[in-house]
């Protein structure tokens with residue numbers, strides 16, 4: 001993200017003095033968040049409240065909220081969402097509720113005009129001026145949009161990180177941005193126009209999203225369309241799936257976070273062509289799934305090692321995708337729960353083939369399952385049951401309050417199915433995989449799909465007994481019985497690739 005940082009610095013320097021005399025000034029209320037040390041915050045992945053303890057704090061909160069709640073029955077299902085939120089919104093004392101904002105109607109102006117006139121979004125306005133395509137979009141009265149506009153202070157927050165972080169976005173996108181191939185030398189170059197465009201588009205949501213709609217959404221579509229999420233082309237058109245934004249709203253108090261660290265601040269403003277909300281941290285287009293894994297070693301170092309030693313990580317990055325993919329990512333704790341013997345075996349030379357098979361069972365390619373949307377790469381497009389203009393080509397999952405969805409996703413392990421049950425009730429969501437493995441952190445967005453963080457390592461079903469015979473076994477597993485190495489081998493044996501197909505990788509990962 002260094003490039004963004006540089007950009008913001010450059011933009012700030014180039015800012016002309018602004019005209020202060022404005023009628024109808026809209027003031028985007030800034031959140032006085034003193035906890036965010038601008039220098040420490042470099043990119044959205046760095047900006048987790050505390051990456052090292054994300055999941056343990058998640059668990060604490062879950063426990064706390066279950067204990068403290070009368071909604072206990074549902075909460076015990078729904079914990080995956082009591083999770084990553086900090087209740088301590090103390091840095092946010094004057095956050096008025098969006099409400100219906102009768103004081104904030106500016107229906108004689110377009111979104112673009114409102115931003116242009118704003119004192120607190122001058123840096124974003126400057127970016128718009130430099131990117132006519134986006135400016136036009138926000139000035140267009142034929143379509144409604146919801147714009148998350150980073151305040152000047154929000155943009156300053158990604159300013160000033162000058163070390164240690166490399167870009168990690170958009171390896172797939174024609175508009176996914178691709179100005180920074182990993183650890184490249186061009187650390188201080190201006191970001192490419194493509195990246196800035198992607199950055200801007202990621203702040204724009206097609207359609208009208210007033211506060212209550214954001215609060216009841218778990219992901220939001222954006223105007224950014226990474227190539228890896230694209231669906232099949234038909235004769236008439238190519239199906240573009242939007243890069244989604246993760247939304248999480250704390251139940252009851254209704255404070256919303258986007259992509260973990262971005263908060264909505266101030267009221268909503270209604271323009272002629274949509275809604276504008278200020279945010280206290282920019283929305284950074286997300287990296288690939290494997291990058292997500294690598295960037296959070298506190299949670300995923302074991303998985304990262306496994307992806308590396310088996311060569312699967314690199315393969316996933318290079319795969320041709322249609323409709324993205326879903327990676328079920330077991331945490332370090334999940335691996336540890338397999339016990340020392342299984343781990344020793346899986347990470348040994350003779351165990352590598354088994355590890356590879358096991359990992360393939362956590363990967364779904366060409367189907368992206370969010371907790372409230374489902375992209376499929378294939379031809380059969382399950383409808384747009386969307387409300388008109390903001391059709392994003394995604395099947396809806398339990399959009400209206402209570403919902404239940406069961407999906408069997410084909411894994412990369414010879415298509416062995418991963419069964420997913422999603423239950424929703426108001427703001428609560430519960431996702432359970434194979435009947436027993438809970439998704440602890442849902443909908444971690446990536447530019448090539450989504451990462452669903454699972455609490456257990458998924459063991460593929462007995463090949464000849466089918467999924468049903470399996471559930472009992474997993475329940476046993478749950479009751480702390482460790483599987484033996486022999487059992488694991490027997491379970492994976494039928495799925496192993498023949499030596500020829502893996503031989504090319506034998507020289508990899510001698511760590």
Ligand SMILES: *[C@@H]1O[C@H](CO)[C@@H](O)[C@H](O)[C@H]1NC(C)=O
Pocket residue numbers: 141142143144208273274389
């Ligand atoms: C935009 O939203 C308004 C409601 O705020 C609606 O009246 C109008 O028809 C919408 N415009 C388009 C192009 O859908």
Ligand SMILES: *[C@@H]1O[C@H](CO)[C@@H](O)[C@H](O)[C@H]1NC(C)=O
Pocket residue numbers: 320321322365366377
């Ligand atoms: C995913 O889609 C691509 C493009 O259609 C195709 O080449 C590939 O085989 C598909 N992968 C899987 C695992 O279905």
